[in-house]
Amino acid sequence: MYRTHTCGELRSTDLDKQVTLAGWVQTIRKFGSITFIDLRDRYGITQLLFNEQLNTILDANPLGREFVLQISGKVSERSSKNVNIPTGEIEVLVSDLKVLNRSAVPPFTIQDDTDGGDDLRMKYRFLDLRRNAVKKNIELRYAVNRAARNYLHLHNFIDIETPFLIKSTPEGARDFVVPSRMNPGEFYALPQSPQTFKQLLMVSGYDRYYQVVKCFRDEDLRADRQPEFTQIDCEMAFVEQEDILQMFEGMVKFIFKEVKGIDYSETVKRITWEESMWTYGNDKPDIRFDMKLGILKSISKPSETIIPEGAFKIFDDAELVVGIAAKACADYTRKQLDELTDWVKRPQIGMTGLIYCKYNADGTLKSSVDKFFDESKLKEWAIKTNAQPGDVIFILAGREERTLKAISSLRLYMGERLGLRKAEEFKLLWVTDFPLFEYDDENNRWVARHHPFTSPKPEQVQTMINNDPAISNANEYLQHPYASIKANAYDMVLNGNEIGGGSIRIFQRDLQEKMFAALGMSKQEAQHKFGFLLGAFEYGAPPHGGIAFGFDRLCAILGGSESIRDFIAFPKNNTGRDVMIDAPSTIDLKQLEELQIKIDLKAG
Ligand code: ASP
Secondary structure (H helix, E strand, C coil): CHHHHHHHHCCCCCCCCCCEEEEEEEEEEECCEEEEEEEEEEEEEEECCCCCCCCHHHHHHHCCCCCCCEEEEEEEEEECCCCCCCCCCCCEEEEEEEEHHHHHHHCCCCCCCCCCCCCHHHHHHHHHHHCCHHHHHCCCCCCCHHHHHHHHHHHHEECCCCCCCCCCCCCCECCCEEEECCCCCCECCCCCCCCCHHHHHCCCCCCCCEEEEEEEECCCCCEEEEEEEEEEEEEECCHHHHHHHHHHHHHHHHHHHHHHCHHHCCCCCEEEHHHHHHHHHHCCCCCCCCCCEEEEEEEHHHCCCEEEEEEECCHCCCCCCEEECCCCCCCCHHHHHHHHHHHCCCCCCCCCCEEEEEEECCCCCEEEECCCCCCHHHHHHHHHHCCCCCCCCEEEEEHHHHHHHHHHHHHHHHHHHEEECCCCCCCCEEEEEEEEEEEEECEEEECCCCCCEEEEEEHHHHHHCCCCCCCCCHHHHHCCCHHEEECEEEEEEECCCEEEEEEEECCCHHHHHHHHHHCCCCCHHHHHHHHHHHHHCCCCCCCCCEEEEEEEHHHHHHHHCCHHHHHHCCCCCCCCCHHHHCCCCCCCCCHHHHHHCCCCCCCC
16 A cells, blocks of 8 residues: 555644655755655645654655655654644654655646746646645535535436537537548537537436536637536426526525535525616626616616706717716725726726716715706715715716626626625525527627527517518617517526526427527528427427536636636636647648548638
8 A cells, every 4th residue: 555644634643653655745844964844645734754864765865846755654743833734733753765756846836826827837737736726626616516416416317418529509609610530521519518418308208407518619718718618507397497496596505505514595586687787787797785776867768767858968968877876985086086987988898988976974965067967966866876975976878788888897896896795705696587589780680699499488479470580770679579578598696607597498399490480590401400309399398498507617606716717627728728738739631631621721
């Protein structure tokens, strides 16, 4: 046996035991004629002592960082104890040393505060993974995985693998494709999700399916996306939306309890998509704090408008005027207000300016637009934004979509600045009733907001069937009956992040065909792409629905990190490269010949 104990195991109760440990050299400290070595493995660190007599062993075996050692010796009490580590009361007085392997000098130090930059750490990810900080994340990932599986198993779900070499599944991204040698000129697509397979499994009668599964989407990697990522993918038959919400709310609570020891006893709040957009400005609101929007003017909601026409040109020209009240910020200085104005003017936010109204502690109101509005008007704004004395109201005005987006970003930014987005607080939310369609103005057609297998609300099925999808004037798409059709679709949101999403599916062939037609697909195209599913729907498809959770993201949030990469053992960088193995890369001419593929890269 290589070891009797791990490097994290020995305590003062083990004094005088003869032990054998194996691990990596973390540090070597020489003090005159004695040497201390910290030996590290996955479980911890144990101090080794080579005293005067034993130092000769070291002289014969010069060691360096990350050497792999096997040592034997006696557990002894440490003269200066280290209360910061569990093994800090003991050390091992080494009598035997075997160097199992040597190590080159590592390119960065393997410790919590490493000197390695991101690129270097990714190139040597196998070393980075030795660091505690990364190990902790990988362990948390496993704990989440285990908890999810345990919960699903308890509820009769079975894990069924689905293929990776498939035909395109439309989740709204580009496919990764794989050429087929045996079928020259033909390609597989890697699954963007197992969507169609899990639906087929419902037709097959496996009424509770799950899989912790890799999904592949060839997207431009905006912040914190990975081309291959993991979902906890689930599907159930004979269910309504309510069954799904309850089942998976239960799963996330179970994970909270198992992984973080949190009892999330309250029922998860629910909000419709529409309400979410008008209350928080986005469809994945962070509800750890309030700061709800106050609509002062809106072309979509004229009944909410309280701004008189003709008072102020900027408001007259705006489609939307909207405010939020930042708690206890009425004492913001000119400089602070200017900084915030610059913040909303940044291209990512894209506003032309920021209007403020201070609700002073003495109850008076003072705004940057005093010239145009008297105090009684400002008071109305305070009521709409739920501002209290001591607060400042920030107001944005402009095109509806952009302004809503901007105020939502400002709300999050202020929430952060005011310390309202607490890392250790977890707030779940269901967002329901998403629009069924979205308008794609580039290609002048409707696209499925979730995916084409999502069912419309039953009372709106006829609206979908009876209306021609064609749009004469792209600017007026909001007036088209399709714009108001809502889906049986839901997202689970955690602290402002979408962690899961799903829907109740269409399970009748004719309705599915209507859906494909609504999305501008010809009968032939629908048959070519999804004939297998349409065919299956003819053989007793049960009503069904499901959900998929973004496993990497869930882990990152539970681990208190912004970045999913920290929770993936071997992630890709933001150009989709694995810099450690250097992929993607060119392939041999012979491989191309076998595939009967000739590369002719277009310039530019
Ligand atoms: N396949 C969907 C997705 O990846 C999830 C679902 O509808 O179950 O978003």
